[in-house]
Amino acid sequence: MFTLDSNQTLLISCLVLLIGVGTYLTYFRQQSTITSLDEKIEAKKEEKKKIRTLQADLADAESRFKTARRRWRTQYKTVPETISSPDIVAYLTELTQTGFKRFDITSSGSEDRDGYSVHTFSAAGEAFFTNLYRFVWTVENNRPFYRVRDLELTYLEQRETDEETGRTTMDVLVSFQREVQAIYGAAEEIGDETQPSDGREVERLPVAQSPSSPPLPSSVLPNPA
Structure with missing residues (x-):
């Protein structure tokens, strides 16, 4: 009859212990690590999506700002289709x-x-x-x-x-x-020619009705002798 001596028993016990530890690390500890990494990857993906959305929103806001600024600057202007x-x-x-x-x-x-x-x-x-x-x-x-x-x-x-x-x-x-x-x-x-208007064009400077003249730029004035 086959019997196990103390050394064989010790080796078998060590082998069983190694298999148990390996199984725990493979199916429990590593799985937890993999799950944590998957969650971090998903979080990074969501962050990238938010960044792309913010970039798109920024581009749209800049476009709307340029359009609004252009409308403001030209709200009372007439722009013909052609001009000679x-x-x-x-x-x-x-x-x-x-x-x-x-x-x-x-x-x-x-x-x-x-x-x-x-x-x-x-x-x-x-x-x-x-x-x-x-x-x-x-x-x-x-x-x-x-x-x-x-x-x-x-x-x-x-x-x-x-x-x-x-x-x-x-x-x-x-x-x-x-x-x-x-x-x-x-x-x-x-x-937009339909913008509100007083029905006539501005023809003169308001300052022209005053005896005083507009100030001369310093770059135009002659250098003192």
């Missing part, structure tokens, strides 16, 4: 009939942008500062959608002596270079 160079030149020339010694304008061409088109003109000349100030204000604030860009001024002066009194008067004259942009072909949400 002669129309632009005629409009700008009409605004320079008084106070301008010279007004030269050259077309720089048209450019399509995001949702609208721009026809740019280069303008240069000489004018009394108050009249030039009035021109820029009118162009920027009248309902036709025009913009003035890159305005550069150089100080000049004009002195006149009254033959009867002998008094000499000085007018502030400036030479200027700038770009004037005419906006057209915009989408409906950019320019």
Whole structure:
């Protein structure tokens, strides 16, 4: 009859113990670790989904903000579907009939942008500062959608002596270079001609009704001797 001695019994006991420990680690301890890792992976996936959702919401908010800002800036502007160079030149020339010694304008061409088109003109000349100030204000604030860009001024002066009194008067004259942009072909949400209006265009500066003149930029004033 086969009998087990003490050494064999010890070895069998160790083997059974190893099998039990291995089974516990495999089916209980490791399973718990795997479950914990699965939960962490799912949490990371959910976090990534939230980040993607937030990124999409941010992009949508930025788009809506740009649209709202564009509507705000143009809420009282009229934007024609098309515009011709002669129309632009005629409009700008009409605004320079008084106070301008010279007004030269050259077309720089048209450019399509995001949702609208721009026809740019280069303008240069000489004018009394108050009249030039009035021109820029009118162009920027009248309902036709025009913009003035890159305005550069150089100080000049004009002195006149009254033959009867002998008094000499000085007018502030400036030479200027700038770009004037005419906006057209915009989408409906950019320019809406049905916006409330008082039925007439702004034709003058409010400051023009006051005896005081607009302040001269420091860059235009002559350097003291």
